[in-house]
Amino acid sequence: MTTHDIYLLSPEISMAGLAILLILVDLVVSRKSILTIVAVLGLAVPLALSIVLWFDLTDQAATQMKADFGTEIVTFVVDKFSLFFKFLLVGATALVILASSEYVSKFKNFHGEFFALILFATSGMMLLASTVELITIYVSLELTALPIAALAAFMRDSRSSEAGLKFLILSAISSAVLLYGMVIIYGFTGTTVLADIATQLGGLLDGESAFGGNALLFGVILVIAGFGFKISSVPFQMWAPDVYEGSPTPVTAFLSVASKAAGFAVILRVFYIAFSAEILSVDWSAVFAVLAAVSMTFGNLVAIRQNNIKRMLGYSTIAHAGYLMVGLAAVASRTPDADAIIGPSGVLFYLSGYAITNLAAFSAVIAISNRINSDLIDSFAGMARRAPFLAGVLGFSMISLIGVPPTVGFMSKIYIFGAAVDTNLEWLAVTGMVNSVISAYYYLRVVKVMYLREPIDDAPVGSALPMKLAVMVTMAGTAFFGIYPTPLINLARSAVDVLVS
Amino acid sequence: MGPTMIGQGTEASLLVDIVFWVLAVSAIVSAFAVVQIRDLFRAALFLIMTLLSIAGMFILLRAEFLAAVQVLIYVGAISVLIIFAILMTGDVEEGSPSHSMRIPVAILSTLFGALAIFVSVSTDWNLLEPAIAAGQVSADAVEGVYSNTIPVIAKLLIRDFVLVFEIASVLLLAAVIGALALIREG
Numbered sequence: 001m002t003t004h005d006i007y008l009l010s011p012e013i014s015m016a017g018l019a020i021l022l023i024l025v026d027l028v029v030s031r032k033s034i035l036t037i038v039a040v041l042g043l044a045v046p047l048a049l050s051i052v053l054w055f056d057l058t059d060q061a062a063t064q065m066k067a068d069f070g071t072e073i074v075t076f077v078v079d080k081f082s083l084f085f086k087f088l089l090v091g092a093t094a095l096v097i098l099a100s101s102e103y104v105s106k107f108k109n110f111h112g113e114f115f116a117l118i119l120f121a122t123s124g125m126m127l128l129a130s131t132v133e134l135i136t137i138y139v140s141l142e143l144t145a146l147p148i149a150a151l152a153a154f155m156r157d158s159r160s161s162e163a164g165l166k167f168l169i170l171s172a173i174s175s176a177v178l179l180y181g182m183v184i185i186y187g188f189t190g191t192t193v194l195a196d197i198a199t200q201l202g203g204l205l206d207g208e209s210a211f212g213g214n215a216l217l218f219g220v221i222l223v224i225a226g227f228g229f230k231i232s233s234v235p236f237q238m239w240a241p242d243v244y245e246g247s248p249t250p251v252t253a254f255l256s257v258a259s260k261a262a263g264f265a266v267i268l269r270v271f272y273i274a275f276s277a278e279i280l281s282v283d284w285s286a287v288f289a290v291l292a293a294v295s296m297t298f299g300n301l302v303a304i305r306q307n308n309i310k311r312m313l314g315y316s317t318i319a320h321a322g323y324l325m326v327g328l329a330a331v332a333s334r335t336p337d338a339d340a341i342i343g344p345s346g347v348l349f350y351l352s353g354y355a356i357t358n359l360a361a362f363s364a365v366i367a368i369s370n371r372i373n374s375d376l377i378d379s380f381a382g383m384a385r386r387a388p389f390l391a392g393v394l395g396f397s398m399i400s401l402i403g404v405p406p407t408v409g410f411m412s413k414i415y416i417f418g419a420a421v422d423t424n425l426e427w428l429a430v431t432g433m434v435n436s437v438i439s440a441y442y443y444l445r446v447v448k449v450m451y452l453r454e455p456i457d458d459a460p461v462g463s464a465l466p467m468k469l470a471v472m473v474t475m476a477g478t479a480f481f482g483i484y485p486t487p488l489i490n491l492a493r494s495a496v497d498v499l500v501s
Numbered sequence: 502m503g504p505t506m507i508g509q510g511t512e513a514s515l516l517v518d519i520v521f522w523v524l525a526v527s528a529i530v531s532a533f534a535v536v537q538i539r540d541l542f543r544a545a546l547f548l549i550m551t552l553l554s555i556a557g558m559f560i561l562l563r564a565e566f567l568a569a570v571q572v573l574i575y576v577g578a579i580s581v582l583i584i585f586a587i588l589m590t591g592d593v594e595e596g597s598p599s600h601s602m603r604i605p606v607a608i609l610s611t612l613f614g615a616l617a618i619f620v621s622v623s624t625d626w627n628l629l630e631p632a633i634a635a636g637q638v639s640a641d642a643v644e645g646v647y648s649n650t651i652p653v654i655a656k657l658l659i660r661d662f663v664l665v666f667e668i669a670s671v672l673l674l675a676a677v678i679g680a681l682a683l684i685r686e687g
Contacts, residue, residue: 023678069660069664076664110682113678113681117675117678117679120675123670124668140668143671143675147675150680150682156683180617218620347516480635
């Protein structure tokens with residue numbers, strides 16, 4: 001490992017270092033609120049290092065910097081694609097930590113460990129965005145999954161333990177499926193490096209039918225299934241509602257935003273680098289198109305019947321996984337004259353918009369439900385009078401989740417459905433729009449309950465300063481990128497250049 | 502037709518075939534017993550049987566070091582841990598309680614197994630022996646790798662895949678912290 005390799009890995013190393021630092025600080029301080037400050041300020045280090053790497057890339061006019069560890073096997077790269085996800089992940093983690101500062105006071109000790117586990121999971125997700133080799137991808141996936149399982153069970157009541165156990169077992173099963181797929185692909189190509197897989201397949205697929213050999217077809221399907229679990233796509237979604245409902249709410253927010261972003265990062269990387277051969281991409285894009293349509297329809301229809309807001313957001317996240325997969329289905333090889341980067345850049349833009357909106361929604365839910373001790377939608381009755389600001393933010397983020405202007409949710413839906421239309425997937429765009437209308441029913445129900453119903457209790461619901469900060473930042477982001485999305489779109493477009501070149 | 506040991510003459514192949522089939526049947530039958538037997542302790546013993554058969558497979562593939570690791574870690578450490586856990590939690594005596602999904606799951610796993618077998622048989626794998634026969638890979642180089650796998654594994658683990666090695670250590674640290682947080686008092 002040379003200094004250059006460590007420099008490239010520095011955002012991840014500093015993230016894991018910060019996790020250990022927090023545990024040590026927890027031992028010596030008695031005022032636990034200091035931990036939140038240390039964590040959020042400490043996150044500036046990985047963020048700053050990622051920014052330095054970004055400008056270094058621009059200065060060298062390079063698309064990619066490779067960490068080679070003195071061998072010819074490249075396992076880790078730094079490019080604008082991975083740095084885009086690192087910005088997104090560090091930002092989302094900072095907001096989750098701000099939003100959980102009040103929540104962690106529910107347990108007497110182990111505040112440092114709670115934050116440390118979140119940071120360890122984030123370091124795994126950042127690695128996922130950068131790894132270009134199957135074994136590294138698998139181990140990084142485990143680094144994200146294990147801390148999240150512990151976090152889901154952190155409250156240790158029966159609901160939370162169930163959530164943790166469910167997540168642990170189902171993530172183990174999905175890892176097994178993923179590994180089986182990877183083994184088959186390794187057996188077929190003789191390499192685990194994504195770029196080499198593409199080269200090998202290029203030779204093997206000449207003149208063969210769809211997907212080449214049966215083994216390759218089987219392997220690719222198993223890989224899709226394994227990753228499908230991570231992004232909670234139908235038919236691998238069964239864990240999501242239970243885990244979302246049982247986990248501590250900040251963990252739910254973290255799962256729905258950061259975990260999903262990392263999942264899409266690794267899917268884009270694997271499918272655009274390793275399985276980029278035209279004959280292959282037409283086939284897997286069809287698989288993703290079907291999964292997208294089924295996921296959004298299932299998520300939205302079942303969400304209508306939910307009474308618990310965390311469970312409702314759990315089904316809503318399945319639906320959003322469906323919208324995001326529209327971007328995966330929109331590959332350029334479907335049409336001769338399509339814009340090659342519109343699909344993947346749509347995924348990145350939608351992910352960032354969804355992250356900001358969903359974090360706004362979850363911050364408001366955490367702030368309110370923490371004070372009223374209930375997650376039921378009905379207990380949010382009359383919240384517009386009890387907590388006008390929080391109710392306003394929650395209402396606004398619901399509107400953004402539906403996809404109504406002037407919110408970032410609207411802009412990202414336009415962009416990603418536009419990508420579908422550009423690649424001859426009009427039916428998918430129409431399905432998406434119909435689904436957005438269905439989703440309005442249950443999102444607006446929350447708004448209706450908060451604004452039109454009489455409050456159960458007249459006591460005002462307040463919130464602490466870090467909470468207010470998290471709510472304000474996400475709210476401002478939702479509104480700003482809803483009115484002026486150009487910088488975010490440009491960033492997403494420059495990030496995915498490396499995937500299609 | 503079973504696999505032949507790489508680098509061995511054909512006279513050994515019948516013996517290798519017999520050993521392969523014994524190990525394969527024992528691995529699959531014991532794995533099936535693990536999920537079917539009601540008694541949790543016996544299920545754990547069958548798990549050890551499966552893991553031992555896999556260790557035998559490694560020897561058959563001339564990966565003696567991996568076989569030793571398999572025995573030490575899986576048979577030695579993990580299985581003992583499982584048996585201790587069963588002894589400590591006295592009130593859980595029955596494994597695999599019956600549930601309504603039993604039949605659908607059985608059908609699904611049979612289909613998956615059938616599919617996996619079909620795929621493995623019908624695919625034209627890129628095997629080592631034809632490659633040696635065609636002169637694409639030199640037999641001496643292969644023999645060099647297989648005669649002593651330890652340096653090859655060491656090089657892969659600490660040089661080529663050193664990043665994975667490091668991530669795994671962070672993963673273990675995170676797992677320990679998570680476990681400690683979950684067994685906390687108060």
